[in-house]
Amino acid sequence: MTVFITSIGAINAGEEMRITFELRSDGGENVQRESFIISSRKYLVMGIEKGECSADFYETVSREAEVWSAVKRGVALLSYGACSEKALRMKLSTKGFDKEIAAEAVLEISSMGVMDAERDALVEAQKCVAKLWGKRRITAELFSKGYSSEAVGFAMRALEESGVDYAENCRKLMLKRRVRITDDLREKQKIFAAVSRYGYSASEIKEAYISLKYK
Known part of the structure; x- marks a missing residue:
């Protein structure tokens, strides 16, 4: 041929x-x-x-x-x-x-410069913040989408430097979910467990809960 x-x-x-x-x-x-x-x-x-x-x-x-x-x-x-x-x-x-x-x-x-892993990871992270997710869940979401440790680290640092207040976002999440403030220990534990699934730390949840209780 x-x-x-x-x-x-x-x-x-x-x-x-x-x-x-x-x-x-x-x-x-x-x-x-x-x-x-x-x-x-x-x-x-x-x-x-x-x-x-x-x-x-x-x-x-x-x-x-x-x-x-x-x-x-x-x-x-x-x-x-x-x-x-x-x-x-x-x-x-x-x-x-x-x-x-x-x-x-x-x-x-x-x-070609069409992709920028750090920039794209930050965009995804910002979407997660808009959903009122905490740091742990945002990090897990970025890794699940295939971003590298470097890109995830960049995105999380950028969020921190931009002044994202996770405790305040946790408070907003509780308001959105219409969390009922109570002194009953068992009910409080249920609330904390439910909110923690959004990726918030115990200290952030506690701060948000107290803020709602005394505001």
């Missing part, structure tokens, strides 16, 4: 390149044409030119087209909301992309 690149053309305002191949049988009786779309940046790096090429080069371009397709899908997914690299890889896999292709695409997206 002989492989030729017969056509190269820019599309989408030059952001992408369409590469067309002809695969000819040794006798020249059968001719198969196939086109692939890759990023213009990758096209320049690969130095693609018209003319005869190897079957291996054809396979390389084919793979790059798969990666580029995954990159575009990944960027589209991010438009719906930030997520970690791990979560994005999983989403791409569920969309039918091979795991290796998905992993390579996420690396490409990250190099």
